[in-house]
Amino acid sequence: MTYLLITFQALVVLLSAPLVVGMVRTLKARFQNRQGPSIFLPYVSMLSLLRKEMTITKHSSWVFRVVPFVVLGSAFFLALVVPSLFFGIVPSSLDNIFLFGAVVALGSVFLVLGGMDTGSTFGNMGSSREMTLAALVEPAFYVSLATLALATGAWGMGGIIGHFTSLPWLVAVPPVIVTLIGFLFVLLAENARYPVDNPATHLELTMVHEAMILEYSGTYLAMLEYASAIKLTALLAVCMGILIPFGISAPPVTFFGLGVALIAFFGKLALGAFAIAFIESVIVKMRFYRMQEYMMLAFFIALLGLAVELIVLYH
Amino acid sequence: MHLMSSFTIDCLFAVAFVLPLVGVVLSLLTRRFSWNNTLVQSIFILSGFAGLIAGSYFFALLGIGNSASFNATFFGLVNIALNSMQVFFLMLVYGGVLLTSLYAIQSLPPYKDVYVLPTLNVASAFFIVGMQATILSPSLFTFLMAWEIMSVSAYFLVIADRSDESLRAGWLYFVMTHIGFACIAAGLLLLAGGNLFASWHDVALSALSATPLAISVAFVLLFAGFGSKAGLVPLHQWLPYAHPQAPSGSSALLSGVMLKVALFGFIQGVALFPFVPSFSAFLVIGIGLLSAFFGALRAAVENDAKRVLAWSSIENMGLIFSAVGIYLLVHGSPDSAVSAIAPSIALFIILHTVNHFIFKTGLFMAVGAVASKTHTRNLDELGGLAQRWPIFAGIFLALSLAAAALPPFGTFFGEWTYFQTLASGMTVSALFGGSFALILALLALVGGLALFAYVRMFSAIFLGRARTTHAEQVSPMPILLWLPPLSSVLLSITAGLFLFPILSAPNAFTEGMTLFGDVAVLGGASMNAWWVLLSVLSIGVLLMVFRRFLSNRNPARITDTWDCGQPITPRMQYTATGFSAPIRFFFKSILMSEKELIIEPISMSNPWIVRRRLVWSIQSFFEYWLYRPIGIAVFAVSHAVKKLQNGVIQLYLLLVICALVLTLATTL
Numbered sequence: 001m002t003y004l005l006i007t008f009q010a011l012v013v014l015l016s017a018p019l020v021v022g023m024v025r026t027l028k029a030r031f032q033n034r035q036g037p038s039i040f041l042p043y044v045s046m047l048s049l050l051r052k053e054m055t056i057t058k059h060s061s062w063v064f065r066v067v068p069f070v071v072l073g074s075a076f077f078l079a080l081v082v083p084s085l086f087f088g089i090v091p092s093s094l095d096n097i098f099l100f101g102a103v104v105a106l107g108s109v110f111l112v113l114g115g116m117d118t119g120s121t122f123g124n125m126g127s128s129r130e131m132t133l134a135a136l137v138e139p140a141f142y143v144s145l146a147t148l149a150l151a152t153g154a155w156g157m158g159g160i161i162g163h164f165t166s167l168p169w170l171v172a173v174p175p176v177i178v179t180l181i182g183f184l185f186v187l188l189a190e191n192a193r194y195p196v197d198n199p200a201t202h203l204e205l206t207m208v209h210e211a212m213i214l215e216y217s218g219t220y221l222a223m224l225e226y227a228s229a230i231k232l233t234a235l236l237a238v239c240m241g242i243l244i245p246f247g248i249s250a251p252p253v254t255f256f257g258l259g260v261a262l263i264a265f266f267g268k269l270a271l272g273a274f275a276i277a278f279i280e281s282v283i284v285k286m287r288f289y290r291m292q293e294y295m296m297l298a299f300f301i302a303l304l305g306l307a308v309e310l311i312v313l314y315h
Numbered sequence: 316m317h318l319m320s321s322f323t324i325d326c327l328f329a330v331a332f333v334l335p336l337v338g339v340v341l342s343l344l345t346r347r348f349s350w351n352n353t354l355v356q357s358i359f360i361l362s363g364f365a366g367l368i369a370g371s372y373f374f375a376l377l378g379i380g381n382s383a384s385f386n387a388t389f390f391g392l393v394n395i396a397l398n399s400m401q402v403f404f405l406m407l408v409y410g411g412v413l414l415t416s417l418y419a420i421q422s423l424p425p426y427k428d429v430y431v432l433p434t435l436n437v438a439s440a441f442f443i444v445g446m447q448a449t450i451l452s453p454s455l456f457t458f459l460m461a462w463e464i465m466s467v468s469a470y471f472l473v474i475a476d477r478s479d480e481s482l483r484a485g486w487l488y489f490v491m492t493h494i495g496f497a498c499i500a501a502g503l504l505l506l507a508g509g510n511l512f513a514s515w516h517d518v519a520l521s522a523l524s525a526t527p528l529a530i531s532v533a534f535v536l537l538f539a540g541f542g543s544k545a546g547l548v549p550l551h552q553w554l555p556y557a558h559p560q561a562p563s564g565s566s567a568l569l570s571g572v573m574l575k576v577a578l579f580g581f582i583q584g585v586a587l588f589p590f591v592p593s594f595s596a597f598l599v600i601g602i603g604l605l606s607a608f609f610g611a612l613r614a615a616v617e618n619d620a621k622r623v624l625a626w627s628s629i630e631n632m633g634l635i636f637s638a639v640g641i642y643l644l645v646h647g648s649p650d651s652a653v654s655a656i657a658p659s660i661a662l663f664i665i666l667h668t669v670n671h672f673i674f675k676t677g678l679f680m681a682v683g684a685v686a687s688k689t690h691t692r693n694l695d696e697l698g699g700l701a702q703r704w705p706i707f708a709g710i711f712l713a714l715s716l717a718a719a720a721l722p723p724f725g726t727f728f729g730e731w732t733y734f735q736t737l738a739s740g741m742t743v744s745a746l747f748g749g750s751f752a753l754i755l756a757l758l759a760l761v762g763g764l765a766l767f768a769y770v771r772m773f774s775a776i777f778l779g780r781a782r783t784t785h786a787e788q789v790s791p792m793p794i795l796l797w798l799p800p801l802s803s804v805l806l807s808i809t810a811g812l813f814l815f816p817i818l819s820a821p822n823a824f825t826e827g828m829t830l831f832g833d834v835a836v837l838g839g840a841s842m843n844a845w846w847v848l849l850s851v852l853s854i855g856v857l858l859m860v861f862r863r864f865l866s867n868r869n870p871a872r873i874t875d876t877w878d879c880g881q882p883i884t885p886r887m888q889y890t891a892t893g894f895s896a897p898i899r900f901f902f903k904s905i906l907m908s909e910k911e912l913i914i915e916p917i918s919m920s921n922p923w924i925v926r927r928r929l930v931w932s933i934q935s936f937f938e939y940w941l942y943r944p945i946g947i948a949v950f951a952v953s954h955a956v957k958k959l960q961n962g963v964i965q966l967y968l969l970l971v972i973c974a975l976v977l978t979l980a981t982t983l
Contacts, residue, residue, distance in 0.1 A: 054871035059780045061701035061708065069862075073854040080850070093833045093843035094850060098734045099722065106721050109770055113712075116774035116889075117701070120876045124889030127774070131767050132897040135615075138763035139756045146738040146755055155735065155840035215876065219866035292901040299756070306752050314745040 005089050005251060006080065012265065013079040013237065017229040018042035020236065020269050027277035042229065046222045054218030059119030067114035068216070068223035074107035075230035084237040085261040087162035088250040095156040097145040104141070104190060107231065108134040111224070115212030126211025129288055133189055133196060133208065136291070140298035141186045147179045147306040148242065150313070157238065164245035173243065175312050179305030183239055185298035191232045194280040195294065208288075233269065236276075240268035320376055324369050324385065328397075331366030331409060332447055334358050335440040342440070346433035352423055355436045356416045359443065363413030366447075370406035374399070395453045403665070404579040407672050408446050411572040414799045415564040418680045421795035422564055425687055430475045430562060438471035439565060446576050454514040455503050462499065462580070466492045466544075469573060472565040473557045484556035491553040495543035499580070502536030505529050506587055519587045531592040537584045538599065544577035546629040547636060548606040549937040554629060555613070559621030559692070563683020566621060570628045571676035575668055578635060591643055599640030604757055606633025609936070611764035612902055615771065616895045616933060620682045620692045623772050624675065627718065630765060631671040637754070638664045638733060645740075652743050659736040659836040665818055666729035670810055674717040674726060677803025681711050684796040685776055688789045694772065694891035699781030700789065707792050708777045710800050715769040717807040720762060723848045725810030728834075731842055732819075734758065739838025767898060775891035782885045811844040892931075899933070907934040 022039035029036025056064065081095040093099075108130060115127035149155050152163035164172045189196045192209035199209065213224045241248060247264025249257050286294060338358040345351045373385055377399070385397045419439075423432055445465030452458035470492070474485035506529075507513040508521040522530070543550035558569050585591060610630030617623045638660050645656040684707070685700065686692045701708035717724035737755045741748040781787040812830070819834040833841035876883060899908045910931040918924040959970065 050866045052867060053869055054867070055874045056871045057876040058873050059699070059876050061699075061778065062705050063701055063708065063712070063778060069855065069858050073851070073858055076854050076857070077850060091833075091843070091846060093841045093846050096731075096735075096840060096842055098731050098738075099842070099847065102720070102722050102727060102731075105766060106716075109716070109719070109721065109766065112770055113774055113778065117778040118876055119699075119780040119885065119888055120878070120883065121887050121889060122877075124779070124894070128889055128894045128897060131770055131894070132901070135763035135767040135898075136760075136901070138766075139759040142734070142759035143752070143756050146734075146741075146752075149738060150741055155738075155838065218871070219862065222866070223862075288897070289900060291897075303752070303756060307749075310741065310745065310748040310752065313742070313748065 002089050002251065005086055005253065009083075009085045009089070010076070010080045012262070013082065013084050013233055014076070014230060016266065016269060017079075017226065017233040018046060020233045020273050021229045023270060023273035024277050024280075027274055028280055031277060031281035042225075046226055049217075049222035049225070050219055052218040054220060056217075057118055057120075057215050060117045060215070063113055064117040064215075065220070067110045067117075068220040068227075070110040071107050071114075072223045072227040072230075074103050074110070075227040075234070077103050078234035079230050081157055082234045082237050083158045083161040083241060083248060084234075084265055085248060085258070086251060086253060087158040087165070087248055090156070090158055092156045092159070095158050097149050097155060097157065097160075098142070100157060101138070101141055101145060104231070105134060105138070107227065108190075111209075111212050114216070114224075115214075118215040120215060122207075122211050122214050126208050126214070129208045130192075130212055133291065133295075136295040137186055137189045137298065140182055140295065140302040141190075143299070143302040143306055144179050144182045144186060147302070147309050148176060148183075150306070151176050151179075151309050161238075161241045161245060161248055162250060164242055165248050169245075172245070175309065176242065176305065178301060178308055180239065180243060182298055182302035182305050185294070185301065187235045187239060188276075188279070189294070189298070190235060191228065193232075193276060195283050195286040196291065198285050236269065236272040237265070240272045244268055244271075320372065321385065324372050324376070327365045327369030327372070328405075331362045331369060332444065332451075334362035334365065335412075335443045338362075339437050339440045342433045342436045352427075352432050352436065353420055355433075355440075356420045356423075359412055359416035359419075359439070362443070363409040363411075363416065366409030367406060367413065370402050370409065373397070373402050393453070395451055397451070400579070400582070401450050404450050404575060405447060407575050407669070408443070408450070408572055411568050411672065411676055412443055414676055414802060415567050415680065417795060418567075418683075418799040419562075419564040421793045422680075422683060422687060423562065426476075426562065435472070435475050435562065435565075438468045438475070439568075441468035442472060442565075442568065442573075446573065449576055450579055454512060455507055455510075455518055456512050458580075459496075459500055459503070463496060465573065465576065466496065469561075469569060472561040472569065474560070475562055475565070476560070478560075481560040484553070484560045488553040488557035491543055491550065495540045495550070498536045498540030498543070499584075500540075502533045502540060503584065503587075505533040505536070515583075515587065519589075522587055523589045525589075527592070530588060530590070531594075534585075534588065534592055534595050535598075537581065538595075538602075541577050541581035541584065542602065542636070545574050545581070545632045545636065546606070546610075546625075547602050547633060548609050548629070549941050551606065551610075551629050552935070552938065552942065555617075555622050555625040558625040558628070559619060563621070563679055563686065566624075566683070567676040567679035570625060570679060571672045574628060574632050575672060578632070578639075578668065581636075582639070585643070596640050596644035599643060600637050600754070601640075603633045603635070603637030603640055604754065604761075606630070607637060607761045608633070608757060608764075609905075611761045611768065612898075612905065613933075614768035615764050615898050616906060616908075617768075618694050618891055620686065620694055620697075620772060620776065621679065622692075623694075623768060624678055624682060627765065627768060628671075628675060630761060631667065631675070634730075634733070634758070634761070635664055635667050635671070638667070641754075650743075653747070656736060656740050656743065656837055659732060659739075662819055662836065663729055663733040663736065666725070666732060666810070666815060669814060670717070670724075670726040670729050670807065673803050673806045673810060674714050674724075677714045677800040677807075678711075678718060680796075680803075681707070681714060681800040682776075684792060684800070685711075687796075688792070689783070689785045691783070691785070694775040696783055697776045697781075697786055698779045698885065698888065699777070699786060701777040703781075703789050704792055707797050707800075710797060710804055711777060712773055713804040714800060714807070715773040717804070719766040719769040721766075723811060723844065723851050724807045725812075725814065725844075726807065728811045728815040728842060728844055730762065732836055735840045735842075736837050739836070739840060742838065764898075767895075771891055771894050775894065779888050780885040782888075808848075812848065815842075815844050899931075905936060907936055907939060908932065909934075 022042045026036040026039045081090050112127040112131045115123035148160050152160045154160050192199055197208040247261045338355045342355045445461055448461030452461050470485055470489050474481045506522040507518040546554040558566050607630050610626045614623050614626035642660045645653050648654045717726050720726040720730040737751045741751045816830050816834050831845050833843045835841040913928045915926045
């Protein structure tokens with residue numbers, strides 16, 4: 001039964017991932033007074049990419065072909081352990097916070113290797129930038145995860161979210177608001193959103209993520225785009241699950257509970273997508289060589305969150 | 316039965332100890348024959364093998380608890396009580412010897428014009444014996460002797476190719492190691508009350524009556540001495556120069572094993588203290604973290620492949636020492652909540668010692684193999700080797716991921732233990748909460764930089780297109796050059812699967828715990844290497860199936876890299892230098908990196924015709940702010956003293972008389 005629930009939960013995240021990307025794109029278009037594409041467009045484009053012929057550069061090795069599998073695999077793992085509908089079903093050794101962080105890093109590392117294995121400056125530049133960002137975002141990421149764990153007394157993602165569902169909103173959530181802001185910084189950096197990266201262009205001045213996957217086509221491109229959609233959805237689900245823990249429940253699961261959880265989950269994703277589209281519409285992208293400021297800010301906010309949490313703990 | 320098996324262990328340890336010396340004799344006797352190197356390396360391999368069996372037998376027989384002890388008699392010649400810590404470090408030595416000697420059979424002969432192989436092997440033999448003797452030493456005097464044998468033979472390994480660069484590096488090493496030796500000797504003698512021939516037991520006894528001041532001074536001296544050998548900042552200066560100059564197999568031993576012997580020396584030395592001074596834990600934590608950060612940062616911007624590994628050794632030893640510092644802080648605390656941190660920290664220290672040994676030995680050998688085939692260690696000149704050596708690239712990639720502490724390799728589980736312990740330890744008290752939070756943040760940054768360094772190194776060597784003809788036309792890799800690194804990869808996975816659960820609960824296996832159970836550390840957080848590996852494998856299989864059935868199954872079309880309609884050359888790729896440009900920029904003030912555009916006019920008549928060159932440099936922070944001022948001060952003093960040395964004989968006579976009068980006045 002537990003395995004069935006895990007599979008169902010992972011499937012929901014996997015199936016809704018392109019939808020989140022579609023919602024962000026459409027909402028962003030609306031903010032810019034454009035009609036925008038249908039929110040279901042990413043499904044169509046990914047499926048059509050799957051059917052297309054692949055071209056692979058002759059200057060690449062087997063690493064280039066392995067990259068999509070590892071990146072998508074790490075995204076699958078995130079979808080598996082993030083408590084989007086239920087908590088307390090994933091084994092505690094698999095949803096541990098530091099394992100979560102390491103799997104995110106593993107995905108970034110392989111994306112970087114893919115960009116390096118092309119013999120093209122575009123990919124190399126994206127890789128260099130992505131690796132720098134991935135390295136410098138670690139402190140903020142780990143500190144905010146540790147703070148959440150400390151605030152809830154649980155060391156797994158499931159336990160953390162479970163804690164927030166069990167307490168009244170006013171008691172559980174406000175102390176970790178600062179940490180959530182830090183986590184939002186991490187989320188934007190990890191998912192190549194504004195102000196770190198521009199997901200919409202292939203312009204060499206702005207690009208990080210799109211530069212790395214420039215040489216990929218067909219199935220592999222679909223896999224990589226799908227992976228980044230899943231990663232965005234998973235991190236968003238964590239963020240929203242903490243902010244609005246409503247609907248997430250522990251087994252035993254009733255049909256009514258399941259329905260509530262599903263509706264709540266999609267509502268939260270829509271809210272999250274709106275938030276990201278809003279952020280991307282009101283701020284500009286930062287110059288890459290000012291990223292140290294962004295990372296320092298993220299780190300200090302995360303550390304401030306931890307300090308607040310320690311003060312709450314000892315007073 | 317028990318008598319019989321203890322006799323076996325005894326014999327095997329003796330064989331492991333003596334065989335390298337047999338190797339010395341044979342190496343010198345057969346130096347004219349072409350099979351000389353193979354013979355000597357085989358003897359080393361036998362020695363390592365015997366030692367590993369002896370060690371495994373020891374643990375199988377006595378368990379892995381702290382109390383296990385064994386009297387090694389070496390056929391009645393001596394009587395050394397071996398404890399499990401000594402055997403543990405001995406096994407690292409034997410493992411290292413086994414792997415690197417296997418590697419040296421094929422890696423050394425191509426260099427027979429560069430190195431004098433018989434002499435090199437003699438130095439290696441003394442090095443191996445010296446490390447073993449250091450660990451086995453039952454008394455202060457033998458320890459110092461063995462330490463000196465180890466250090467001096469390491470010097471000969473460093474200068475093996477007799478190039479100017481090696482001689483300079485060797486000289487730096489020689490001076491630094493003897494400063495360290497002086498510190499160690501002084502510290503231990505201070506504890507022993509001046510008795511040079513005291514056994515460890517006597518040293519501990521006489522330390523009981525030492526004054527607190529003497530204890531503090533002795534601690535600082537020992538930390539400086541062992542720390543300089545372990546490459547801790549700011550006494551690390553020699554390490555990035557010396558380790559890469561040795562032949563690759565020896566570099567692997569120097570970085571993978573000798574640093575652990577320094578760690579062993581420090582732990583053994585600290586165990587002699589009746590109490591550790593209160594500042595000591597903070598000193599060790601601080602220096603450890605500084606080393607970890609600085610090592611990782613320099614590893615991320617270094618261009619010499621072997622030097623990247625050397626800096627990374629500084630980083631990893633820093634991590635281990637910071638954990639040792641935390642152990643000193645929490646161990647034996649009257650508060651049970653505080654002292655409960657100790658076992659988890661100890662687990663990290665042991666795991667990371669093993670893991671660093673595994674991946675660093677493997678990486679040094681792998682980089683050595685690359686260098687011997689491409690004739691360069693410069694990351695900017697390499698590239699594209701994954702197309703030539705697909706399997707070897709896989710091995711190197713796995714080792715790099717292990718070094719970057721990513722799952723599913725053993726290093727990840729070690730570092731997970733550390734992170735988790737720090738995070739759980741924050742709940743103990745406000746003081747621990749604050750300090751552990753900062754340590755955790757710094758460790759995450761160090762982890763990120765290490766990730767950067769290893770990804771950069773792997774992609775610079777193996778990915779993209781080859782930049783030189785050497786790299787383009789490399790010959791296939793001989794089996795003994797890739798087999799030892801492959802063993803390191805397998806060992807690294809094994810360390811997570813077996814060592815991690817076993818060491819986490821040394822005595823629990825008699826009570827029905829299995830290898831496949833969760834490993835719980837402080838605070839109840841748990842981890843399971845088997846689950847992680849299983850999910851990695853099952854997700855991999857799942858994706859393969861999807862790929863097979865869901866997507867277009869036509870073979871991919873092989874094309875050129877997208878080039879905007881203009882042919883691109885290998886020179887247009889990012890170099891390793893370019894790759895790390897953001898890191899150099901972000902950490903400019905710490906790295907003291909400078910970039911300068913030099914403009915030289917070519918034609919006098921036309922100011923627009925100029926030659927432009929871009930030069931950039933990284934300066935050592937500690938060399939600039941610590942070593943240089945000391946050097947300037949020493950020179951200033953010697954200039955001042957020069958006034959006394961003016962060559963007038965009357966002045967010298969006057970000085971002699973003054974000295975005599977002064978001596979008499981003080982003694983009478």
